[in-house]
Amino acid sequence: xxxxxxxxxxxxxxxxxxxxxxxxxxxxxxxxxxxxxxxxxxxxxxxxxxxxxxxxxxxxxxxxxxxxxxxxxxxxxxxxxxxxxxxxxxxxxxxxxxxxxxxxxxxxxxxxxxxxxxxxxxxxxxxxxxxxxxxxxxxxxxxxxxxxxxxxxxxxxxxxxxxxxxxxxxxxxxxxxxxxxxxxxxxxxxxxxxxxxxxxxxxxxxxxxxxxxxxxxxxxxxxxxxxxxxxxxxxxxxxxxxxxxxxxxxxxxxxxxxxxxxxxxxxxxxxxxxxxxxxxxxxxxxxxxxxxxxxxxxxxxxxxxxxxxxxxxxxxxxxx
Amino acid sequence: xxxxxxxxxxxxxxxxxxxxxxxxxxxxxxxxxxxxxxxxxxxxxxxxxxxxxxxxxxxxxxxxxxxxxxxxxxxxxxxxxxxxxxxxxxxxxxxxxxxxxxxxxxxxxxxxxxxxxxxxxxxxxxxxxxxxxxxxxxxxxxxxxxxxxxxxxxxxxxxxxxxxxxxxxxxxxxxxxxxxxxxxxxxxxxxxxxxxxxxxxxxxxxxxxxxxxxxxxxxxxxxxxxxxxxxxxxxxxxxxxxxxxxxxxxxxxxxxxxxxxxxxxxxxxxxxxxxxxxxxxxxxxxxxxxxxxxxxxxxxxxxxxxxxxxxxxxxxxxxxxxxxxxxxxxxxxxxxxxxxxxxxxxxxxxxxxxxxxxxxxxxxxxxxxxxxxxxxxxxxxxxxxxxxxxxxxxxxxxxxxxxxxxxxxxxxxxxxxxxxxxxxxxxxxxxxxxxxxxxxxxxx
Numbered sequence: 001x002x003x004x005x006x007x008x009x010x011x012x013x014x015x016x017x018x019x020x021x022x023x024x025x026x027x028x029x030x031x032x033x034x035x036x037x038x039x040x041x042x043x044x045x046x047x048x049x050x051x052x053x054x055x056x057x058x059x060x061x062x063x064x065x066x067x068x069x070x071x072x073x074x075x076x077x078x079x080x081x082x083x084x085x086x087x088x089x090x091x092x093x094x095x096x097x098x099x100x101x102x103x104x105x106x107x108x109x110x111x112x113x114x115x116x117x118x119x120x121x122x123x124x125x126x127x128x129x130x131x132x133x134x135x136x137x138x139x140x141x142x143x144x145x146x147x148x149x150x151x152x153x154x155x156x157x158x159x160x161x162x163x164x165x166x167x168x169x170x171x172x173x174x175x176x177x178x179x180x181x182x183x184x185x186x187x188x189x190x191x192x193x194x195x196x197x198x199x200x201x202x203x204x205x206x207x208x209x210x211x212x213x214x215x216x217x218x219x220x221x222x223x224x225x226x227x228x229x230x231x232x233x234x235x236x237x238x239x240x241x242x243x244x245x246x247x248x249x250x251x252x253x254x255x256x257x258x259x260x261x262x263x264x265x266x267x268x269x270x271x272x273x274x275x276x277x278x279x280x281x282x283x284x285x286x287x288x289x290x291x292x293x294x295x296x297x298x299x300x301x302x303x304x305x306x307x308x309x310x311x312x313x314x315x316x317x318x319x320x
Numbered sequence: 321x322x323x324x325x326x327x328x329x330x331x332x333x334x335x336x337x338x339x340x341x342x343x344x345x346x347x348x349x350x351x352x353x354x355x356x357x358x359x360x361x362x363x364x365x366x367x368x369x370x371x372x373x374x375x376x377x378x379x380x381x382x383x384x385x386x387x388x389x390x391x392x393x394x395x396x397x398x399x400x401x402x403x404x405x406x407x408x409x410x411x412x413x414x415x416x417x418x419x420x421x422x423x424x425x426x427x428x429x430x431x432x433x434x435x436x437x438x439x440x441x442x443x444x445x446x447x448x449x450x451x452x453x454x455x456x457x458x459x460x461x462x463x464x465x466x467x468x469x470x471x472x473x474x475x476x477x478x479x480x481x482x483x484x485x486x487x488x489x490x491x492x493x494x495x496x497x498x499x500x501x502x503x504x505x506x507x508x509x510x511x512x513x514x515x516x517x518x519x520x521x522x523x524x525x526x527x528x529x530x531x532x533x534x535x536x537x538x539x540x541x542x543x544x545x546x547x548x549x550x551x552x553x554x555x556x557x558x559x560x561x562x563x564x565x566x567x568x569x570x571x572x573x574x575x576x577x578x579x580x581x582x583x584x585x586x587x588x589x590x591x592x593x594x595x596x597x598x599x600x601x602x603x604x605x606x607x608x609x610x611x612x613x614x615x616x617x618x619x620x621x622x623x624x625x626x627x628x629x630x631x632x633x634x635x636x637x638x639x640x641x642x643x644x645x646x647x648x649x650x651x652x653x654x655x656x657x658x659x660x661x662x663x664x665x666x667x668x669x670x671x672x673x674x675x676x677x678x679x680x681x682x683x684x685x686x687x688x689x690x691x692x693x694x695x696x697x698x699x700x701x702x703x704x705x706x707x708x709x710x711x712x713x714x715x716x717x718x719x720x721x722x723x724x725x726x727x728x729x730x731x732x733x734x735x736x737x738x739x740x741x742x743x744x745x746x747x748x749x750x751x752x753x754x755x756x757x758x759x760x761x762x763x764x
Contacts (some may be wrong), residue, residue, distance in 0.1 A: 011539060093658060114658045115542035116612035135660075137542025172542060199545060204538045 026301035045072030069299035143176035158185035166226025191216035333758030340388035346708035360757035394429025398698035402643035408437025423762035426718035441466035491518035507567030599675035614662030649737030663724035677749030
């Protein structure tokens with residue numbers, strides 16, 4: 001089956017089959033990558049292609065992950081980090097993107113602080129775009145790698161209780177995960193202070209909203225902790241990291257309430273001692289490093305599908 | 321009715337307009353009439369054929385005859401909420417282009433808001449606007465003065481001097497007056513001249529960095545939301561202050577069920593409260609934002625289907641006094657950017673009439689009621705000579721082909737800016753001609 005989406009902007013409209021297709025390809029590529037011992041990776045489906053990583057927000061992890069994925073498949077990679085000062089206005093983004101496209105790249109990977117940036121760009125650019133995170137909107141590849149990691153650990157996401165803990169209202173990771181996991185048959189609940197819960201959480205597809213972490217994690221098969229930051233503008237939402245940690249942080253004590261066999265995830269980077277303690281992050285429940293490892297694999301799978309169309313033949317360099 | 325209904329414009333400001341359906345609710349008229357326009361005023365309104373036949377019979381020399389067959393004639397529309405952008409933002413709109421858009425939309429009088437650069441917070445800017453209008457305007461322009469100096473919400477602007485220079489209302493529109501003490505004193509102070517204060521009712525803190533209505537769609541789009549309560553809070557406050565001071569408050573662009581409920585009760589109580597709704601809040605909802613299209617971004621934001629239903633009911637019941645366009649021209653550099661950075665507002669002068677015709681078709685309003693909310697009540701609010709075509713009044717009128725269907729595109733717009741949410745849509749009801757003081761200012 002051919003990959004139907006040239007771009008990946010959001011997971012909300014992805015169907016089960018499309019998600020399954022990415023996971024399947026990721027599984028194949030992971031096996032291939034693990035088993036490879038030669039000098040040249042046997043699946044250079046992006047050879048001769050140029051991938052542009054346009055990151056308007058600092059991100060070592062995600063940017064590296066995309067870069068490695070593209071390079072493993074043989075692509076040239078251009079990393080761009082426009083100065084924050086020049087990106088306060090959206091017009092700069094449109095202008096930058098049009099100029100970049102004029103240089104004939106094949107794929108744009110975009111991270112931007114504004115929700116809708118990749119969607120709006122997809123309306124004016126012809127090349128495919130992968131959303132590497134836009135504002136509070138979505139972070140599709142994170143959700144896919146999380147799903148891949150969950151399936152590795154638990155076999156299938158279907159019927160699992162997944163609890164996402166943290167600032168749900170302002171989290172693109174939470175949104176993409178809620179949509180993706182729901183589509184794959186998981187039961188997703190959220191937990192955190194009410195001031196960080198989105199309005200009408202249930203309409204997003206959330207099963208339950210918990211404010212008590214112990215109650216929330218009691219039934220969870222998967223606990224996903226979100227990074228919590230205390231910036232000036234959200235000091236009206238919760239008073240201190242210390243207080244947050246006391247009520248919603250995962251530590252050796254709270255972990256006692258976890259079900260046997262449950263897994264703990266975190267999209268990184270960790271705020272150790274805030275939403276998660278160091279010992280829990282590196283403890284037996286944690287699959288955090290598997291997520292990082294799978295991040296590269298999932299992004300390889302996605303790029304491979306975009307350019308290979310799921311076939312071995314490979315497409316025209318300038319199709320579409 | 322022919323879809324290409326045209327009017328042969330008269331050569332002078334004295335003529336007889338025959339064969340029209342006249343809708344003049346202030347005179348209790350909706351029927352076939354003839355209007356005798358003389359020197360820019362309505363000399364006589366007569367039954368169909370009465371002037372043409374009796375005049376001919378008496379052998380009097382009749383003025384030029386203009387055949388309005390198939391057309392509906394109404395008092396020129398009055399918009400109490402327009403941004404003409406001059407001075408300071410002439411790249412978005414000028415008094416010339418904005419009033420041409422007004423004429424094309426059937427409007428013969430517009431109130432222009434004070435958020436220009438410099439702000440219209442002193443009599444010199446007021447006089448400048450009036451003088452520019454004398455030279456360049458196609459319709460009558462009535463400036464609205466700022467409530468506070470520089471729209472900063474700190475000190476009262478020179479309202480008295482501006483009133484002498486020609487303002488008809490006071491408003492910091494675009495920026496809510498967050499200081500309740502200032503609002504109270506402004507309401508007190510304006511009683512001197514019985515000037516209405518137009519309130520932009522949004523709690524700025526609750527709006528915060530919000531860019532669209534807070535609800536399911538803001539959630540999905542990852543855009544910061546603006547709860548309906550941000551409007552309700554200021555509406556409730558200003559009603560309380562109107563009660564305290566006995567001042568006149570007119571609420572601009574109300575958008576929520578809750579706000580309308582407060583206005584309804586305030587009116588029952590007998591307070592001097594009026595309000596307006598925009599055409600876009602009557603047609604679109606937060607669902608329309610789903611493409612991050614900044615032509616659906618405005619303050620207050622588009623609300624829910626339930627709110628739209630309540631707005632229509634309130635129009636029907638007379639709780640809403642006016643439909644006002646909040647015509648807010650913006651150039652591509654303001655609008656063609658990421659949604660969260662895009663300027664608020666849409667152009668509306670050239671689509672309002674069609675939206676009104678849509679309301680007639682939906683059974684929300686009769687045509688007489690529509691003219692009341694688009695001409696009669698707005699004139700009364702602003703205290704300006706408009707809103708009727710009774711003998712002796714100014715011959716400010718519009719002629720419309722109610723059945724005409726138009727494909728609306730940016731090429732249809734006379735406004736300098738093209739930021740309309742109706743682009744690419746079909747609109748019913750065309751303004752065929754607009755007259756100001758008997759002179760044809762628009763002829764499609």
